[in-house]
Amino acid sequence: MAGLTLSLLATAAPVSVLAKTIVPQAAATSSPAQGTVAMPIWRDTARTPAERADALVKAMSLEEKLSLVHGLFPPNTKNPPADMIPSAGYVPGVPRLGIPILRESDASLGVANQVEQRKGDVATALPSALSTAAGFDPDLAYAGGAMIGAEARAKTFNVLLAGGMNLTRDAWNGRNFEYYGEDPLLSGKMAAASVRGVQSNNIVATVKHFALNSQETGRMVLDARIDPVALRESDLLAFEIAIADGKPASVMCAYNRINGDYACENKFLLTDVLRGEWNYTGFVMSDWGAVHSTEKAANAGLDQESGQELDSSIFFGKPLADAVAAGRVPAERLDEMVRRILTGVIASGLYDHPTPVSAQPIDYDAHAQVAQKVAEAGIVLLRNEGDILPLAREAKSIVVIGGHADVGVLSGGGSSQVRSVGGVPIEIPLTSGAAASFARVTYHNSSPLQAIKELAPGAQVRFVDGSDPAAAAQAAKEADIAIVFATQWQTEAQDAPSLSLPDGQDALINAVAAANKRTVVVLETGGPVLMPWIQRVPAVVEAWYPGQRGGQAIARVLFGEVDASGRLPISFPVAAAQLPRSKPVLAATGPADNGAGANAAMGDAAKLPTYPVTYQEGADVGYRWYAASKQKPLFPFGYGLSYGRPAFANAGFSGGAAARASVDVRNDGKRPATVVPQLYATVPGTATPRLVGWSRRVLKPGETASLTIDADPRLLARWTAQGWQMPPGDYKLTLATDAEHVIAEKLVHLDGGHWPSGRQSGSIVTATITKSN
Known part of the structure; x- marks a missing residue:
């Protein structure tokens, strides 16, 4: 693992050296020896990041300070700066003081380019974060983060909106695949490792979404209600571990409310806990479209308004300047906001090692190996009756059924979507819903069918698309082995309507299993799904969203080229009735449009009613809920089989x-x-x-x-x-x-x-x- 990590870091582009800066105030310099030129304090690497940031703040004008506390959303920006590239965000720098432009990119699973804003720009796509978590290996999480950071830096990005780590409280949360599961220790440790990997490239990483962003449908109007002690011992504990061990330069606050206050204007979270108790010195950025006020947000502890065009107003622009002038936001608070931003920039290494001004070469082949190793480590063998797996290379005939396994592997949707190296064999735009503007049903170009053929060159391997269960059953009956690929697509901004496999796939699996007793089901899902057919299928593999080398990884596990080594970071229920909430709250209780405003446009949430969601399970999340309620899940947290004994x-x-x-x-x-x-x-x-x-x-x-x-x-x-x-x-x-x-x-x-x-x-x-x- 160490060799893999070192090879990743070697791919990072060489850093450029800043030109000499103008020193505007002699007071902000270190005392020079007689006859030498004074060094600005902010250039003195022997000083702490906070001391250097404080010196920079003292050297800045009011206009310069205000420019750092709100950022543009490039797709919606009118009259964009000449040096702005299509991405998630842009914050201008202060060249005279060496403060770099902040170029922000979504990057949960790779450098994102969701709807191809940057034509032709591709990146390495990691498997879903649930897959990384299933590896139970922080070294792999670090390697994945280091890989993403290296590619981001080479593409001139220097702030990555990575580090998603909300605990899984509801199994249908559309964004579960971006997170690390249901346990605070596992989530915190894996997120910390990933953040350290990203920041090893001298760029800024975040942890998000602080806190309790546990549902996607209605995320702008949900009010998460939870006992404060239970909150400390669950979701906040996960963040506390990630921040203490990972030292992210930034924390991103969430869309939802927590116990009545929006996350991005929640003084308890942003000031009392994050600053007062955890002594966090970096900056708090908002999620895109999550700001609803100027004075309340600023005084509560929000340091930077992100993607300002997605808010109903640019709250940290002129309104903040007016509030500071009137004393409604103290001038000292504005200084603190800027100081925290600059502390994060300096502590990450970005200030002293700015990103290159133009794109650099990337070793995509080496990075693909990282993605494949993470995928292989995270694939979970759930069932293997009669040692059906690993498949023998001597198999005479294999039929691969469904899941578009002939062309690729499924990817989750939303801001984490990576346009992966190798192309996109399937891309289906959405015609409606909250995710339609930025999510597409997308597959990575990594065919399990082709990989299986390569590992079983002597077998007759055929593909059946699975649209006709009877035809699939007949093909299965004629084969030695039947492998059914079942998929469940999930995306940011909307939750799954149920935990059942969509599009009649349960019926397909039942038909194939009835026709062939040697049936293997491979699941490509964003989280737990129900398995009413489990007793009729001898072998089941959870592959999650396995990334751009997912086809190869799945085939290698199926044939035993590598061990089935993953462990579940999330419990799988027998039925939805076992869960603290047996169905999505807003889909169940809201008006016809999943809560009339539940999926409202960003920036309009203040005009909508609030929907409280009470987390009565408190700190007993996931496997602890099953223990507290004396229930047995279908597969428990931490579960996974091996080919060894x-x-x-x-x-x-x-x-x-x-x-x-x-x-x-x-x-x-x-x-x-x-x-x-x-x-x-x-x-x-x-x-x-x-x-x-x-x-x-x-x-x-x-x-x-x-x-x-x-x-x-x-x-x-x-x-x-x-x-x-x-x-x-x-x-x-x-x-x-x-x-x-x-x-x-x-x-x-x-x-x-x-x-x-x-x-x-x-x-x-x-x-x-x-x-x-």
Whole structure:
């Protein structure tokens, strides 16, 4: 993995050197030795980013300060600057002080170019973030982020709207595929790794959407209602981990309200928590079209209005200047907004290493290998009765059915859409709905059919499109192996209407399974789907949206070229009735248009009614909800099979100052085995376990390894009026292969402790814990 990461960084374009800048104020310089030229403080790399940013602010005019706190949305900008390129956003720089233009790009899964604003511009498309999370491997998340950052830099972008990490509270959320699942530790650690990878290229990354952007339909009018303590111990904890460990230069606030206030004018989130408790020094940017006021937003802690043309007014333009002049927004607050923006720009390395002025070469072949490795690691083997998989190369006849597997693999829609290297074999515009202006049903040019043919050169491999279940069943009956590709397209701005596979695919699978007992189902979905046919199909593989090398990755897993090694970052229900909300809230309760304004145009939300959504599950998200409600999902969080035969023994647990588990594991199989033992803890005073750590290891046939998992103390704490407290007492530690299947468990006594928010993980945290009296 280290070699892969290093090779990625080597592809980043060389940085250019800024020209000498004019020093406008002698006061903002370091004291020079006699006979030497004074260095501006903002150029002094021995100073902290905050000190350098403060010096820049003191050297700026009011007009220059105001220019940094609101940005253009290029598709809607009239009379654009000559150096603006089509993208998500543009904020002018201050050349005399060396402050760079901020060129922003959507980049959750690669440098986006959704509806081909930049004709002919392609980029490497990673698999969905759920796929990355399923790898349970932060090193892969880092490599993916580093790859995206390198391509962005080479394309002259320097602010990436990446780092999506909202917890999955509703399985049909249209944007689940962009996030890392239902667990705060996994989400926080994977997002942090991705952010570090992006920023290794000396550019700005964000984490988003702060916070509780858990539904897409009606995201502009939803008011997320949740107990404040539960919020701390779930969604905010995920962000706290990502920010402490990843150090993103920017945080993006969400569209929705939280407990009554819009996220982008929520003082509790943006000032009390983010600044006051977490000591975050970077800047808060708005989501595009998420600003509804000038004074309230600015005074609450919003630093930058993004994509201003999508708001009903340019709130941080003249209205902010007027508010500052009248004292309704203190001048010190404007200085603070600019200081935070510049602190993020400096801390990321962008100020000292500006992006090139013109596009640079990109090693797309090397980057494609990254995308493929991430896809392979994230593919989850859900069922494998009779060891149907891996497929034997000696198979005489294989029929591949459905899912457009003859030409490519499905991609999620919305702002994360990447126009991938290799072209787009299928692209279907939407004719209606909230996503129609910027989303298309798109496939990456990576054919599973072709990849299967290459791995089984002696087999007769044919394709049937699946539109006729009877014809598909007949083709399956004539083949040794039938592989059905089932798809579920999801997109930003609208939620899935249900968790069932669309377009009659359940009937197709039933027909094929009845005709051929050796049927394999490959799912390309944005999240969990229902599987009413599960007992009739011996093998099921979850491939998610597998990115631009998805066809090759799927085929390699099916044939055992690599192990089936992914683990679910999200629980799969037996039925929607098991979930905290059994159907999409607005689709169920709103007027005919999914809540008459539920999908309203950006900027118009202030004119619409508010729809409260109460998250009664509180901190018991995902697998914790199943435990609290005493239900069993179809497949639990952390679940996934391997082609090897791992056997666990000699589990041990220890407490005291820190919690730890150890276990020996042996691969008794004839193929490599990927093991991902997970450590869960039940904290005194709670009833549901929470993931506190994990380990990932690949074992050769016959190999034995001793694994140790240290519990992250952040997950052993409870939020109280005094801050995070780890109460002394007996904690139940559970070593398991997933949230349901236990290897061993034991009560251990922990000394307890407390510490401030914004803390990092590992020995730093453990060393700073002070024992409670």
